Amino acid sequence: xxxxxxxxxxxxxxxxxxxxxxxxxxxxxxxxxxxxxxxxxxxxxxxxxxxxxxxxxxxxxxxxxxxxxxxxxxxxxxxxxxxxxxxxxxxxxxxxxx
Amino acid sequence: xxxxxxxxxxxxxxxxxxxxxxxxxxxxxxxxxxxxxxxxxxxxxxxxxxxxxxxxxxxxxxxxxxxxxxxxxxxxxxxxxxxxxxxxxxxxxxxxxxxxxxxxxxxxxxxxxxxxxxxxxxxxxxxxxxxxxxxxxxxxxxxxxxxxxxxxxxxxxxxxxxxxxxxxxxxxxxxxxxxxxxxxxxxxxxxxxxxxxxxxxxxxxxxxxxxxxxxxxxxxxxxxxxxxxxxxxxxxxxxxxxxxxxxxxxxxxxxxxxxxxxxxxxxxxxxxxxxxxxxxxxxxxxxxxxxxxxxxxxxxxxxxxxxxxxxxxxxxxxxxxxxxxxxxx
Numbered sequence: 322x323x324x325x326x327x328x329x330x331x332x333x334x335x336x337x338x339x340x341x342x343x344x345x346x347x348x349x350x351x352x353x354x355x356x357x358x359x360x361x362x363x364x365x366x367x368x369x370x371x372x373x374x375x376x377x378x379x380x381x382x383x384x385x386x387x388x389x390x391x392x393x394x395x396x397x398x399x400x401x402x403x404x405x406x407x408x409x410x411x412x413x414x415x416x417x418x419x
Numbered sequence: 420x421x422x423x424x425x426x427x428x429x430x431x432x433x434x435x436x437x438x439x440x441x442x443x444x445x446x447x448x449x450x451x452x453x454x455x456x457x458x459x460x461x462x463x464x465x466x467x468x469x470x471x472x473x474x475x476x477x478x479x480x481x482x483x484x485x486x487x488x489x490x491x492x493x494x495x496x497x498x499x500x501x502x503x504x505x506x507x508x509x510x511x512x513x514x515x516x517x518x519x520x521x522x523x524x525x526x527x528x529x530x531x532x533x534x535x536x537x538x539x540x541x542x543x544x545x546x547x548x549x550x551x552x553x554x555x556x557x558x559x560x561x562x563x564x565x566x567x568x569x570x571x572x573x574x575x576x577x578x579x580x581x582x583x584x585x586x587x588x589x590x591x592x593x594x595x596x597x598x599x600x601x602x603x604x605x606x607x608x609x610x611x612x613x614x615x616x617x618x619x620x621x622x623x624x625x626x627x628x629x630x631x632x633x634x635x636x637x638x639x640x641x642x643x644x645x646x647x648x649x650x651x652x653x654x655x656x657x658x659x660x661x662x663x664x665x666x667x668x669x670x671x672x673x674x675x676x677x678x679x680x681x682x683x684x685x686x687x688x689x690x691x692x693x694x695x696x697x698x699x700x701x702x703x704x705x706x707x708x709x710x711x712x713x714x715x716x717x718x719x720x721x722x723x724x725x726x727x728x729x730x731x732x733x734x735x736x737x738x739x740x741x742x743x744x745x746x747x748x
Contacts, residue, residue, distance in 0.1 A: 341558045341596070342689035343669050345712040367671070367689040373598030374666050374691040375558030401674045402441060402715050408556055 323393065323412040328386035330419055333363065336382045338411060340398060341375070342367055346408055348380040351395040359390035359417050386417040427672060430684040437703070437725070438679030440672070466600065470736060476645050478652045479507035482659045484643070485741050489576070510655050521701055538698035538707055539571060539662050547574040547661065548697050549582065551720030553713035555623025557596035562589035563711035564664040564693035565604040565738070569613060571662040571695065572743045573639055583613045583639060584630075586621040591628035601664050601693060601738045605644050612640030612746035635746055642742030650726075653737045654699060662697045664738040665708070667724065667731035676717050680705045682725045696737060697721075706731060 328334045338348045350362070363383040370377045382396075392415050397407035427440045483502040513534050519525060520535065539547040549570040554563050562585040573581050589599065592607035607613075615638075618631040647653050647663075657663060671686025680703050698707040705723040714720040724731055 341556060343560055343692040344554055344556050344558060345674065345716060346556055347671075347674060347689070366687050369688070369690045371598050372691070373558075373600055374693040375560040375596075376598030376690055377558065378690050400712070400716075403713075 323414045326413050326415045328360075328384075328415060328417050330386050330388055330417055333383060333385045334415075336384070336394065336396075336413060338380045338382070338396060338398070339370075340378060340380055342378050342380070343375050345400045346398055347401070348382075348396050348398050349401075350382055351397055357390060357392050358388055359386070359392040360394075360415055361385045361387050384415070386415070389417050389419045391416050427675060427685050434682065434684050436680075436682045436684050438681045438723075439677045440675040441677040466602070467734065470602070470646055471648060473646065475647055475649065475652060477503075478647070478649075478655045479503050479510060481643075481645055481741075482506045482510070482655065485660050488742065513655075513658075514651060517701060534658060535701040536698070537658050538700075539575070540697060542698075543575075545574075545578070547571050548695075548709060549574070549580060551709065551714045552585070552621075552711050554585075554711040557623035557625075558598045559585060559589050559594070559596060559621075559623070560693040560711055561599040561601055561604050561664075562586075562592075562594060564695050565601055565608065565740075566613060567695035567709055567711070568662050568664045568738070569608055569639060569641060569740060569743065571697070572641065572741055575661040576741070576743050581639065582616040584616045584619040584621065586616075586626060587619040587628070587630055587634075587638075588613050590626050591619075591630065596623070596625050598691075599693075601666065602646075604664075605738055605740060608641050608740055609644060610640075612638035614638040638746035639743055640746045641740035642744065643740065645739040645741075646736045647739070648736045650732055653696075653732065656737070656739050657696065657699060660739060660741055662695050662709075664693060665696045665706070665731055666691050666693050666735040667729040668692075670729065676722055678718050680723045680725050682728045691735075699726075 340346060340348055363385055365382045368379045370379060394413045394415060396411045398409035399407040480503050483498045483506045487498045487502060517534050552563060554560060566583050566585045566588055570581055570583055573579050588604055588607060593603055614630055614634045618634055618637060647656060669689050669692045670683045671689060672684055695709040696706050697709050704726045707723055709721055710716055726732060
């Protein structure tokens with residue numbers, strides 16, 4: 322079930338996903354991002370939530386809404402060297418208004 | 420401009436790193452901004468300060484104790500001043516030899532080579548490292564790194580291969596899938612020991628402490644422990660006692676590690692990770708480590724990380740345990 326994100330044209334927004342990156346699992350945005358001209362990807366960073374070894378972290382994906390329209394963003398949580406199905410998946414529908 | 424594996428390889432080349440990156444989707448089509456983005460690590464300074472403030476056991480005494488107590492109960496091991504002095508002399512001469520022999524062109528005898536290359540997978544004529552495991556999606560690296568170290572020490576000291584329970588160490592020792600710290604794990608290993616994997620099998624989610632009824636009869640504990648910040652002490656312990664546990668900073672490029680000697684060249688910090696250090700190599704200037712991400716990662720589950728990288732031998736100490744025995748004996 323896709324989650325909805327509403328953004329205004331010209332504004333930046335973030336999608337934040339929780340994970341445990343020192344397990345080897347990491348969130349990835351499935352590419353290519355649809356080149357609809359609706360949303361532009363700005364970057365990503367991981368913010369550890371704790372100083373403990375093996376602790377959880379928040380994975381921030383940053384975007385800019387470009388023009389009115391709708392776009393789907395699909396994220397997978399997996400280990401890069403494994404060919405297994407992703408451990409978790411998240412889908413977002415971004416609706417950009419004027 | 421998008422970045423791909425070639426860009427990472429270029430960074431590896433430019434920084435004269437000695438590892439190989441595997442291609443994968445994460446590093447495709449990333450923006451320049453992503454490359455620039457770096458996060459600083461905020462280690463638990465209070466805990467580390469307290470650790471540094473504790474006087475480290477003198478390495479010569481530890482090694483003399485370890486050597487003297489083989490085959491006898493550790494509490495009864497008689498370690499004379501002469502034995503400690505003899506070990507100290509050996510260590511001093513050993514370190515001098517290392518400095519001399521590391522210079523190009525010097526010939527190294529097989530005996531001296533043992534001071535320059537230590538790998539407990541092939542030490543004392545046998546493999547002292549248990550098979551690679553997989554922690555799955557739970558932040559249980561501390562339990563895996565410390566259990567691996569304990570299993571290795573049972574091999575070193577008793578030549579007995581055991582599969583011990585990471586689940587007991589983590590979930591009965593006060594840890595969780597949300598992360599832990601090796602001091603707490605070592606305390607539990609010393610006070611309660613760790614039972615067999617079959618007594619409390621591991622699952623990669625938070626579980627209540629639930630060991631089997633035979634737990635006390637099959638648990639392994641360690642009588643002694645060390646925490647070393649000094650690199651010379653870490654080397655000497657690894658050379659003459661056994662494998663240790665370590666903490667280091669993981670950056671995004673570590674996920675791409677395939678083989679060689681890893682050094683951080685690209686990507687942001689994602690968190691602290693604990694592994695077992697099973698040796699070092701002075702020719703390659705690297706620590707040799709056992710990871711807990713399955714056999715598909717790195718070199719069949721193992722990896723090498725260059726000296727000084729990711730604070731593995733600077734901000735964070737190495738932890739060691741020895742004097743392994745059945746619980747309560």
